[in-house]
Amino acid sequence: xxxxxxxxxxxxxxxxxxxxxxxxxxxxxxxxxxxxxxxxxxxxxxxxxxxxxxxxxxxxxxxxxxxxxxxxxxxxxxxxxxxxxxxxxxxxxxxxxxxxxxxxxxxxxxxxxxxxxxxxxxxxxxxxxxxxxxxxxxxxxxxxxxxxxxxxxxxxxxxxxxxxxxxxxxxxxxxxxxxxxxxxxxxxxxxxxxxxxxxxxxxxxxxxxxxxxxxxxxxxxxxxxxxxxxxxxxxxxxxxxxxxxxxxxxxxxxxxxxxxxxxxxxxxxxxxxxxxxxxxxxxxxxxxxxxxxxxxxxxxxxxxxxxxxxxxxxxxxxxxxxx
Amino acid sequence: xxxxxxxxxxxxxxxxxxxxxxxxxxxxxxxxxxxxxxxxxxxxxxxxxxxxxxxxxxxxxxxxxxxxxxxxxxxxxxxxxxxxxxxxxxxxxxxxxxxxxxxxxxxxxxxxxxxxxxxxxxxxxxxxxxxxxxxxxxxxxxxxxxxxxxxxxxxxxxxxxxxxxxxxxxxxxxxxxxxxxxxxxxxxxxxxxxxxxxxxxxxxxxxxxxxxxxxxxxxxxxxxxxxxxxxxxxxxxxxxxxxxxxxxxxxxxxxxxxxxxxxxxxxxxxxxxxxxxxxxxxxxxxxxxxxxxxxxxxxxxxxxxxxxxxxxxxxxxxxxxxxxxxxxxxxxxxxxxxxxxxxxxxxxxxxxxxxxxxxxx
Numbered sequence: 001x002x003x004x005x006x007x008x009x010x011x012x013x014x015x016x017x018x019x020x021x022x023x024x025x026x027x028x029x030x031x032x033x034x035x036x037x038x039x040x041x042x043x044x045x046x047x048x049x050x051x052x053x054x055x056x057x058x059x060x061x062x063x064x065x066x067x068x069x070x071x072x073x074x075x076x077x078x079x080x081x082x083x084x085x086x087x088x089x090x091x092x093x094x095x096x097x098x099x100x101x102x103x104x105x106x107x108x109x110x111x112x113x114x115x116x117x118x119x120x121x122x123x124x125x126x127x128x129x130x131x132x133x134x135x136x137x138x139x140x141x142x143x144x145x146x147x148x149x150x151x152x153x154x155x156x157x158x159x160x161x162x163x164x165x166x167x168x169x170x171x172x173x174x175x176x177x178x179x180x181x182x183x184x185x186x187x188x189x190x191x192x193x194x195x196x197x198x199x200x201x202x203x204x205x206x207x208x209x210x211x212x213x214x215x216x217x218x219x220x221x222x223x224x225x226x227x228x229x230x231x232x233x234x235x236x237x238x239x240x241x242x243x244x245x246x247x248x249x250x251x252x253x254x255x256x257x258x259x260x261x262x263x264x265x266x267x268x269x270x271x272x273x274x275x276x277x278x279x280x281x282x283x284x285x286x287x288x289x290x291x292x293x294x295x296x297x298x299x300x301x302x303x304x305x306x307x308x309x310x311x312x313x314x315x316x317x318x319x320x321x322x323x
Numbered sequence: 324x325x326x327x328x329x330x331x332x333x334x335x336x337x338x339x340x341x342x343x344x345x346x347x348x349x350x351x352x353x354x355x356x357x358x359x360x361x362x363x364x365x366x367x368x369x370x371x372x373x374x375x376x377x378x379x380x381x382x383x384x385x386x387x388x389x390x391x392x393x394x395x396x397x398x399x400x401x402x403x404x405x406x407x408x409x410x411x412x413x414x415x416x417x418x419x420x421x422x423x424x425x426x427x428x429x430x431x432x433x434x435x436x437x438x439x440x441x442x443x444x445x446x447x448x449x450x451x452x453x454x455x456x457x458x459x460x461x462x463x464x465x466x467x468x469x470x471x472x473x474x475x476x477x478x479x480x481x482x483x484x485x486x487x488x489x490x491x492x493x494x495x496x497x498x499x500x501x502x503x504x505x506x507x508x509x510x511x512x513x514x515x516x517x518x519x520x521x522x523x524x525x526x527x528x529x530x531x532x533x534x535x536x537x538x539x540x541x542x543x544x545x546x547x548x549x550x551x552x553x554x555x556x557x558x559x560x561x562x563x564x565x566x567x568x569x570x571x572x573x574x575x576x577x578x579x580x581x582x583x584x585x586x587x588x589x590x591x592x593x594x595x596x597x598x599x600x601x602x603x604x605x606x607x608x609x610x611x612x613x614x615x616x617x618x619x620x621x622x623x624x625x626x627x628x629x630x631x632x633x634x635x636x637x638x639x640x641x642x643x644x645x646x647x648x649x650x651x652x653x654x655x656x657x658x659x660x661x662x663x664x665x666x667x668x669x670x671x672x673x674x675x676x677x678x679x680x681x682x683x684x
Contacts, residue, residue, distance in 0.1 A: 063465045063499035070469020105444035109664040164664035238667030
């Protein structure tokens with residue numbers, strides 16, 4: 001069965017199917033109940049599954065994650081929602097010190113999936129447009145994933161909820177209304193990147209909200225007979241270097257793209273690994289395109305801050321022109 | 324608002340057991356329903372955990388442990404609280420609850436491997452219903468509340484004991500957890516071990532208000548009791564747990580005691596308190612007081628006291644012998660073994676490379 005749905009709807013369906021499939025799945029967070037979440041991702045779930053399984057919590061991110069730990073110890077599969085990327089920081093200690101490390105300490109797995117809408121380009125006020133994924137990818141014990149398409153959002157969330165280890169699930173909120181057909185039977189494993197667009201000139205490695213921009217860049221470049229291959233990482237931790245390296249072995253050039261600031265951003269890890277593993281193959285230094293090393297700017301300036309088609313093309317051109 | 328307070332007060336089975344100053348009333352003491360063997364067991368356990376505490380400090384001083392945090396003076400809370408629970412009731416400790424874990428049956432030598440630098444969590448929490456020690460202050464309190472919420476969702480009559488110190492009540496997690504417990508009416512007993520010190524910061528600098536009164540703000544009752552009376556702690560935890568078991572929600576017990584030792588073996592309390600500060604609390608020592616009471620009841624005599632001391636001595640020696648003989652787990656397993664249930668291929672590869680590098684060297 002296939003149907004065309006938005007990413008928001010795909011995630012909603014994925015949560016619905018998880019709640020149906022496994023009675024241990026619980027959904028909770030701020031405004032996820034009667035309202036259905038500020039982005040309506042949990043729309044209708046409380047009505048369908050009751051207030052015991054889909055519930056609003058007090059406004060306290062640290063406790064939202066803290067109770068997820070306790071509920072997981074009691075045998076549940078909690079799927080807490082953090083309302084916005086910039087509100088995850090009060091929960092940082094619970095995620096880093098406990099969710100990530102509890103198994104190492106106790107031998108008990110915590111199958112928690114933390115859903116976080118992330119990224120900018122929605123014209124929001126401060127704290128609503130951040131990309132904090134590198135903080136979490138840096139923490140062993142967590143798995144960190146982010147879909148770029150409705151189909152992946154559905155399937156990757158199923159995998160995340162089923163995984164015995166904790167997963168931070170970053171949802172590119174600017175892509176919530178991207179629409180495509182999804183196949184509920186499809187499965188996407190954690191740790192497996194995909195080739196979003198085949199090409200031969202430069203590998204453009206993106207994830208989450210920047211995948212569709214990279215695809216636009218590939219389209220534009222093709223008009224100038226420049227061939228970009230777009231890799232959608234889907235999973236930041238673990239990182240699928242096999243797929244990345246297969247592409248770089250073909251192109252000998254790579255550009256990494258994300259919304260987060262370039263400085264110490266996730267692209268640094270990707271670039272370092274490519275530089276190490278493909279040192280003899282590379283025709284140019286690995287380029288990085290991302291946010292500026294500033295706090296996320298006021299909304300009227302965000303287009304100047306965020307990676308766009310032109311900046312990706314400039315980086316690709318630089319890689320092609322190198323030497 | 325006065326009405327809310329009245330409702331709370333009417334729903335408090337703990338308070339009638341205590342005098343206004345938090346002493347268990349003689350009547351309540353006589354109605355605990357503990358037979359002579361049970362009364363003696365409370366004493367025996369306090370003696371056992373105190374001797375183990377001293378031995379752990381000795382081991383630290385001799386270089387066998389990296390760190391030790393004494394609970395000297397807090398034995399009545401450790402023993403009274405755990406004895407008042409059912410074995411299926413989970414306990415979420417802070418980091419000074421070694422005595423509680425011993426009462427629950429965790430092998431003390433295994434436990435000490437944590438302080439020997441061999442493990443971050445040496446017991447199976449599912450086996451003992453005793454969560455790992457939580458070192459970041461107050462972070463375990465929301466875990467306890469979440470677990471209790473889960474008990475309620477499962478329609479089980481388990482309750483959860485959440486214990487922490489006076490310093491923890493300054494942390495945001497503590498307040499968030501208390502609030503969640505009130506909102507979700509979770510079956511959790513909050514037990515504050517108010518030992519007057521958070522490392523070097525005294526209670527007077529920790530909070531301007533009263534710890535126990537905070538319960539009211541979160542919509543449930545609480546009581547401040549004498550934390551050096553093992554029967555008082557037992558009575559309060561049991562009554563609060565029974566109330567929680569019946570679906571009446573959380574309860575806060577502030578057990579007032581005193582940290583007679585240093586914060587840990589790395590601490591130097593002479594920099595912030597006087598030896599004379601300890602004197603009044605020495606006179607309230609939980610073991611001595613209870614011994615006097617038991618003797619007056621005719622439940623214990625000098626022969627039994629000496630036998631229990633001897634038992635504690637040999638148990639401490641056995642703990643030392645077992646600890647120092649325990650082999651260190653292989654590095655690959657100790658470092659990588661428990662991080663993931665479903666380890667990524669890259670993680671497995673890193674472990675293999677690490678283990679190969681050890682073989683090479």
